[in-house]
Amino acid sequence: MNENTDQTEAQGATGSDTAVQAAESAATGEIAASAVQSTTGDRGYRKVRLGLVVSDKMDKTVVVSVEDRFTHRRYGKVIRRANKLKAHDEQNEATVGDRVLLMETRPLSATKRWRIVEIIEKAK
Template identity: 35%
Template sequence: MATSTKTSTKGATKGTTGTKPAASDAAARTGTKTGVVDSAKRHKTRTVVISFQSKHPKYGKYIGQRTILQVHDEHNVSKTGDVVEIAPCRPMSKTKSWSLVRVVDERSDIAAAVASAKEIK
């Protein structure tokens, strides 16, 4: 029985060096995202809204879109209106598979003012 050896160059890259990506690419490599806490009514769970723009494939107009994610906040440190950084984690429930990394900017006082303004109306 004859054996043949095949060498495949599929997927091989020529001329690439082992340079490190820039520090600004850290978020892209780790999968972290930044969003605003929309709801903090549940214990250890926050609803975070991530807003972004995407280009329409046919017309080229930029369209504002958003993604709503359920985030695990172990120590209940974030409040409504805070800007937070989140990272993917193992699924903790049917809809919750993100965890809170840090609070980037606290804006809970503004959120409280908006909430009180809604109650007056």
């Protein structure tokens, strides 16, 4: 009997470990797919985000809302969170409603650490 319970406990531990590994790999996959991109030279890795411009009232700066979606560990519900990031727009091309691609950069001001790489879709 003790051997059977030991085997059952071992299988239970393996099953929960597998679930944890699956959750971690899913989270890692999301991060790898949407957050980190390699660049050449000394610059190393820079994060990349896709977002929607919500304000363009500042000169050479836009506020971009970036949505983060993840699955709750215990309940499995998909949770959506949004962060507002200030991004550098050198030519003042982006307007409210544009979908843009951002890349992490050196601090340009007290709160601005992102720059617009390209405008994916213009507002209608």
